Amino acid sequence: MSFVAYPDPRLSIAAGPRAGVDDALRTVGDKLLAAARDAKAYGLAAAHLGEAAPVVVVSDDPAGGDYRLLFNPMVTAVAAETEAGEEGSVSLPGVRVSIERPVWAEVSYMDATGEPRTARFEHFAARVALHEIEQMNGVFFLGKLSRLKRDMVLKKARKLSG
Numbered sequence: 001m002s003f004v005a006y007p008d009p010r011l012s013i014a015a016g017p018r019a020g021v022d023d024a025l026r027t028v029g030d031k032l033l034a035a036a037r038d039a040k041a042y043g044l045a046a047a048h049l050g051e052a053a054p055v056v057v058v059s060d061d062p063a064g065g066d067y068r069l070l071f072n073p074m075v076t077a078v079a080a081e082t083e084a085g086e087e088g089s090v091s092l093p094g095v096r097v098s099i100e101r102p103v104w105a106e107v108s109y110m111d112a113t114g115e116p117r118t119a120r121f122e123h124f125a126a127r128v129a130l131h132e133i134e135q136m137n138g139v140f141f142l143g144k145l146s147r148l149k150r151d152m153v154l155k156k157a158r159k160l161s162g
Helices: 023-039 124-136 147-161
Strands: 043-045 055-059 067-078 082-087 097-102 104-110 116-122
Touching (some): 023 043, 023 055, 067 124, 104 124, 116 124
Antiparallel strands (some): 043 055, 067 104, 082 097, 104 116
């Protein structure tokens, strides 16, 4: 599977919500789930596949494999308490940076049938869900860093890619 590489502008396009879940969106979700499994990613947003679609896949498990597809996800509440943790991206292999995130997040979304759902993600799963929902909204995780730190990370990424 080939992923969109940062700084491809497609990673900055926000996927607007859709009224429901149709066959086209389910197809994107199926591709996204397969790509996450193939890459052993903790989560993915459709933007990583070059798709501007409101769907993400997240893992509830740091060991990976326990995936959940979220269609039209929206963060509805977050904890005031935060914790730092490493984050990376399939679009920027080999790069990991520390990002501060809330320790839990509540997310409303639709399942594959279009039924509304709500889930509470904690710690690792909250980090993954928030990271991917931000990506779906056009915010790449490096945007949370200072310009100096981001430039250093991108310089490292260029070295790693040869």
